[in-house]
Amino acid sequence: MVLQRTYHALHRQARRNLSDQDVHFVMQHGRWFRSAGVLHIFLGRRDIPNDRTIHKRFGRLEGTTLVVSEEGDSPVLVTAYRNRRGLKRIRSKDKYDRFE
Known part of the structure; x- marks a missing residue:
C-alpha cells in the first residue's frame, strides 16, 4: 500500500x-479501527x-497509533503518536457522520 x-x-x-x-x-502488525471519520x-x-x-x-513501538485518512485516491497518513493506553480512547470516539 502506497501511503502519502x-x-x-x-x-x-x-x-x-x-x-x-x-x-x-505498525501497519502490518497493528489493529485497525475506523472511528471519527479516519482509520x-x-x-x-x-x-x-x-x-x-x-x-x-x-x-519501542508499543502504543504507536497511526491516523490515516482514506478520502481521495490513496490513503494519507495524517499524524502519528504514542500512547500505550490509547486503545480505550480510540474505541470510545464518536462515529463519524452518524445521526440519531
Missing part, C-alpha cells in the same frame, strides 16, 4: 523517531511478534 504523508505527519514522524520501516511495521492503526504489546530479534528492534 501530510507535512504534519512528516513532522510528527520525525519528532517521534519513526522511520518508514517502523510505520510499515486508526494501533500497535499494542500483544501485536508485536514474540520473536526476540523482532521485539528488540520494534518493541
